[in-house]
Amino acid sequence: MASSIAFPFHFDGRGETAFATDADHVRDLIEQVLFTAPGERVNNPTFGCGLLQLPFQPNSDQLQQTTEFLVYGALSQILGNLIDVQAIVVDRQDSAFTVTVSYVIRRSGAAQLATFERTV
Numbered sequence: 001m002a003s004s005i006a007f008p009f010h011f012d013g014r015g016e017t018a019f020a021t022d023a024d025h026v027r028d029l030i031e032q033v034l035f036t037a038p039g040e041r042v043n044n045p046t047f048g049c050g051l052l053q054l055p056f057q058p059n060s061d062q063l064q065q066t067t068e069f070l071v072y073g074a075l076s077q078i079l080g081n082l083i084d085v086q087a088i089v090v091d092r093q094d095s096a097f098t099v100t101v102s103y104v105i106r107r108s109g110a111a112q113l114a115t116f117e118r119t120v
Contacts, residue, residue, distance in 0.1 A: 007032065026082055026105055027114050033078050034071065034099060034116055049074035052120065054090075054097055064090050071099060082106060095120045 006018040007028035020028060036048030049071050054063075068088045075085050086102040096119040104111050 023105060023110065023112060029079055030075060030101055030114060031116055033074055047078060054092060059092055064092065
C-alpha cells in the first residue's frame with residue numbers, strides 16, 4: 001500500500017502526486033541520509049552523513065572503513081526505528097563512488113539491498 005509521497009517529489013501518470021510503497025519510502029529515506037551533509041538542514045543540523053565529501057579525500061583503505069562506519073552510524077541513529085542495518089559497502093573509483101546498504105525493514109521484517117551511485 002502506497003502511503004508516503006515519493007522522493008523526489010513528482011507527479012504520476014494521472015497528474016497527481018506520486019506515492020511510494022513502504023519499502024520504496026524507506027529506500028528514499030536512506031538516500032536522503034546518505035546525500036545530505038550535516039548542518040545542511042537548518043532545523044535538523046545532525047541529519048545526514050556528509051558522504052558527498054568522499055570524492056575530495058585521498059583514496060585509502062582507512063578512508064573506506066571510516067566512511068562505512070560513518071554511514072552505518074548515521075543510518076542507525078537517524079533511521080534506527082525503521083531499519084536494522086546489516087552491512088555497508090563503500091566502493092570508490094576516482095570521482096565516482098557506490099554505496100551498498102543491506103538492511104531489514106523493522107515493520108515487515110523484509111531484508112533489502114539498496115545500491116546508491118554518485119559521480120562528482
